[in-house]
Amino acid sequence: MTNREFDFLKEHFSGEELERAKERVENGEPLAYVIGEWYFWDQTFLLNEACLIPRADTEHLVEHGLKRLKKGYYFADLCCGSGCIGITLLKHTENTKCLFADISQKALDMAKLNAQRIGVLERCEFVCANIKDNSSFLNRQFDVIFSNPPYIPTNVIETLETVKHEPKIALDGGEDGMDFYRLLINDYLPLVKEGGSMLLEIGYDQKEAIEELCQCSVYRDYGGNARVAVIDK
Numbered sequence: 141m142t143n144r145e146f147d148f149l150k151e152h153f154s155g156e157e158l159e160r161a162k163e164r165v166e167n168g169e170p171l172a173y174v175i176g177e178w179y180f181w182d183q184t185f186l187l188n189e190a191c192l193i194p195r196a197d198t199e200h201l202v203e204h205g206l207k208r209l210k211k212g213y214y215f216a217d218l219c220c221g222s223g224c225i226g227i228t229l230l231k232h233t234e235n236t237k238c239l240f241a242d243i244s245q246k247a248l249d250m251a252k253l254n255a256q257r258i259g260v261l262e263r264c265e266f267v268c269a270n271i272k273d274n275s276s277f278l279n280r281q282f283d284v285i286f287s288n289p290p291y292i293p294t295n296v297i298e299t300l301e302t303v304k305h306e307p308k309i310a311l312d313g314g315e316d317g318m319d320f321y322r323l324l325i326n327d328y329l330p331l332v333k334e335g336g337s338m339l340l341e342i343g344y345d346q347k348e349a350i351e352e353l354c355q356c357s358v359y360r361d362y363g364g365n366a367r368v369a370v371i372d373k
């Protein structure tokens with residue numbers, strides 16, 4: 141364990157609890173799950189084992205989103221996990237409302253708790269749904285749709301040490317990693333109002349594949365990797 145990890149643990153635990161937490165980290169469990177929260181944008185988000193750990197990479201989606209969200213906009217965070225994207229956007233915009241959807245009720249419970257903690261709960265709606273069936277969304281029109289969907293190709297997941305403690309359902313993007321992008325573009329882009337946008341986090345090597353699916357602008361992160369695709373209607 142690094143000194144930095146130990147400092148985090150000491151901020152959260154003492155005595156026997158600290159010893160147990162140390163053991164979990166030494167056994168390879170991510171620090172974020174052990175302390176039960178992680179850092180994203182300007183605050184922390186509570187986590188349980190059903191939530192992907194929020195990544196700094198995803199802050200780029202928020203950065204581009206903040207440029208597009210106007211006062212009073214209604215937007216969606218599809219595949220919301222801990223709610224880190226939508227909640228951050230609500231916190232930093234005026235009179236906006238967000239629909240959060242995830243297939244995992246446990247993740248959605250955590251998103252609700254985070255929304256309450258951060259003071260935006262009254263502007264949130266939560267739907268536990270498999271987005272592969274878009275029937276619960278058809279009567280809605282959004283100004284903007286955001287999604288950081290699962291996008292790792294199925295056969296690559298097992299090879300990645302960094303994600304081995306995270307829920308597979310949060311990672312698995314199908315054979316080529318593109319299943320959710322095809323779905324979002326075919327079934328959800330029609331729910332975005334004319335003049336609105338869809339903003340998607342993508343994998344560093346998915347620029348060409350997303351450009352084949354739709355006309356979009358792809359933005360890079362500070363490391364020079366393709367990270368956000370924006371489809372303007």
Ligand SMILES: C[S@@+](CC[C@H](N)C(=O)[O-])C[C@H]1O[C@@H](n2cnc3c(N)ncnc32)[C@H](O)[C@@H]1O
Pocket residue numbers: 190191192193194195198218219220221222223224225241242243244247269270271272288289290291309310311
């Ligand atoms: C990559 S994680 C992103 C979580 C969060 N938005 C973030 O950026 O940290 C993808 C999320 O999609 C959810 N998910 C996976 N398959 C889904 C489906 N068919 N319908 C709805 N949500 C799904 C997972 O439960 C997980 O929370």
